[in-house]
Amino acid sequence: MAIVRSLRGIGNRVVNAVWRTGYGARFFLMTLFYSGMSFRRFRLTVREMFFSGVMSLIIILVAGMFVGMVLGLQGYETLKRYGSESALGSLVALSLVRELGPVLAALLFASRAGSAMTAEIGLMKATEQIDAMELMAVNPIARVVAPRFWAGVISMPLLAALFSAMGVFGGYVVGVVLIGVDEGSFWSQMQSAVDFQHDVLNGVIKSFVFGVAVTVIALFEGYDAPPTAEGVSGATTRTVVQSSLVILMLDFILTAFMFRGD
Amino acid sequence: MSTPLVEVRDVNFAYDSRPILKGINMSFPKGKLIAIMGLSGCGKTTLLRHIGGVLKPTGGYVKVDGQVIHELDREGLYALRRKMGMLFQFGALFTDMTVFDNVAFQMREHTDLPEEIIRDLVMMKLHAVGLYGTQDLMPGELSGGMARRVALARTIALDPMLIMYDEPFAGLDPISLTVVGELIRKLNDALGATSIVVTHDVQESLKIVDYVYFVANGAIIAEGTADDIRASGEAFVKQFVHGEMDGPIPFHYPGNDFNTDLGVHA
Numbered sequence: 001m002a003i004v005r006s007l008r009g010i011g012n013r014v015v016n017a018v019w020r021t022g023y024g025a026r027f028f029l030m031t032l033f034y035s036g037m038s039f040r041r042f043r044l045t046v047r048e049m050f051f052s053g054v055m056s057l058i059i060i061l062v063a064g065m066f067v068g069m070v071l072g073l074q075g076y077e078t079l080k081r082y083g084s085e086s087a088l089g090s091l092v093a094l095s096l097v098r099e100l101g102p103v104l105a106a107l108l109f110a111s112r113a114g115s116a117m118t119a120e121i122g123l124m125k126a127t128e129q130i131d132a133m134e135l136m137a138v139n140p141i142a143r144v145v146a147p148r149f150w151a152g153v154i155s156m157p158l159l160a161a162l163f164s165a166m167g168v169f170g171g172y173v174v175g176v177v178l179i180g181v182d183e184g185s186f187w188s189q190m191q192s193a194v195d196f197q198h199d200v201l202n203g204v205i206k207s208f209v210f211g212v213a214v215t216v217i218a219l220f221e222g223y224d225a226p227p228t229a230e231g232v233s234g235a236t237t238r239t240v241v242q243s244s245l246v247i248l249m250l251d252f253i254l255t256a257f258m259f260r261g262d
Numbered sequence: 263m264s265t266p267l268v269e270v271r272d273v274n275f276a277y278d279s280r281p282i283l284k285g286i287n288m289s290f291p292k293g294k295l296i297a298i299m300g301l302s303g304c305g306k307t308t309l310l311r312h313i314g315g316v317l318k319p320t321g322g323y324v325k326v327d328g329q330v331i332h333e334l335d336r337e338g339l340y341a342l343r344r345k346m347g348m349l350f351q352f353g354a355l356f357t358d359m360t361v362f363d364n365v366a367f368q369m370r371e372h373t374d375l376p377e378e379i380i381r382d383l384v385m386m387k388l389h390a391v392g393l394y395g396t397q398d399l400m401p402g403e404l405s406g407g408m409a410r411r412v413a414l415a416r417t418i419a420l421d422p423m424l425i426m427y428d429e430p431f432a433g434l435d436p437i438s439l440t441v442v443g444e445l446i447r448k449l450n451d452a453l454g455a456t457s458i459v460v461t462h463d464v465q466e467s468l469k470i471v472d473y474v475y476f477v478a479n480g481a482i483i484a485e486g487t488a489d490d491i492r493a494s495g496e497a498f499v500k501q502f503v504h505g506e507m508d509g510p511i512p513f514h515y516p517g518n519d520f521n522t523d524l525g526v527h528a
Contacts, residue, residue: 128350131354
């Protein structure tokens with residue numbers, strides 16, 4: 001009997017996981033389908049960009065600065081062994097533009113803006129605001145979900161770019177100002193090593209994909225949250241955990257396609 | 263009675279295998295204020311959600327303004343909902359909007375009215391519920407009674423033909439209770455609307471309604487005017503209306519025998 005029970009438990013979990021994946025995919029398609037209002041009344045999207053993008057600026061800029069400073073310090077120590085300190089600029093820039101910028105900005109975005117989106121929509125559901133909207137003949141997917149989705153998708157690459165820019169500045173401060181690496185070689189090495197299409201554009205594509213993934217997960221978890229305090233808190237936790245894992249998984253897949261054989 | 267605006271015919275509904283509504287028949291004539299009463303969890307709100315088209319019955323149908331609501335597509339349902347208003351139990355005000363924006367919400371979503379006219383209409387609605395001057399407050403700054411009245415102003419924003427109230431008296435102080443009760447009656451008459459009030463507040467609702475359906479365990483057990491309900495000999499209704507401890511509604515939740523579980527044998 002115990003074996004049957006545990007098999008039944010596993011079966012239930014698998015069925016639930018498949019059901020939720022399907023429901024999530026349907027939710028994503030519905031969000032795309034009802035996106036018209038997000039562009040017709042673009043101020044709705046701009047308002048959400050303020051909450052998810054602008055309000056995330058501080059954490060993104062500060063984190064970017066420190067990551068760049070650490071890169072500058074560690075990079076200098078490593079490059080010094082091979083007498084290549086002058087390549088510090090290219091090391092900092094390539095690390096940030098290709099990997100750390102999109103990935104870390106997305107992780108921070110998921111924990112700051114993604115969790116806030118989930119909690120907000122979950123609470124709107126718990127306090128019957130979503131039901132009220134539906135009964136007022138206003139589609140909540142079009143009015144609440146889609147503007148937040150597009151706000152996240154637009155904000156994410158901009159935040160990643162700012163993260164990378166601050167990181168480069170942090171690397172410059174540590175490498176050039178504090179350690180004394182030659183300023184000319186720092187910038188010229190960076191300029192010659194970083195290719196716009198291959199590095200910058202691929203980084204932007206990565207952050208766009210992460211933006212889609214994080215906002216869809218955050219919005220779906222909020223919309224699907226049980227209308228209780230535990231339900232909303234559980235959904236918020238799931239958003240951060242799932243987003244983080246999905247970002248890292250997608251990063252591996254995208255990197256394999258974009259930078260293989262460099 | 264005049265032509266019904268809402269007809270509920272043989273409606274059955276179950277969550278999984280648990281029956282909630284069992285063959286409900288109701289009629290809501292135009293211009294009347296009708297209450298659906300019963301204990302918490304007896305299926306009142308579920309019934310209201312069927313009328314609003316949120317839930318589909320497993321049997322029977324609900325007709326609103328001549329249209330079977332669960333047969334409508336999304337466009338048809340939304341077109342019908344524009345003629346309805348619903349007041350939720352705790353108001354369900356949009357917490358990220360001011361009082362003004364809450365009341366203006368439907369006007370902005372469903373009409374092309376210029377902002378100046380929307381402003382005048384919002385002020386009129388707020389004045390009607392006695393809250394002119396609160397337009398710049400956020401929902402978090404309102405008391406429970408005020409929030410309910412703002413929600414009422416939002417409900418009547420587009421002068422609906424059908425207004426539904428889900429427990430409008432829950433958690434209100436005696437003054438707010440009377441104010442909200444009076445408003446429900448006055449707004450129904452002034453707008454020429456049909457109102458459905460789901461409540462378990464007997465005394466307040468019997469003062470204002472034209473007709474009452476009494477629901478218990480998913481079925482109608484009594485109906486009539488307020489006087490009929492007050493005079494009802496039905497044991498269930500009598501216990502409920504007069505708030506008696508003894509009667510068919512048990513105090514204890516059905517479960518195992520208490521003494522047996524404690525190991526005490528008489």
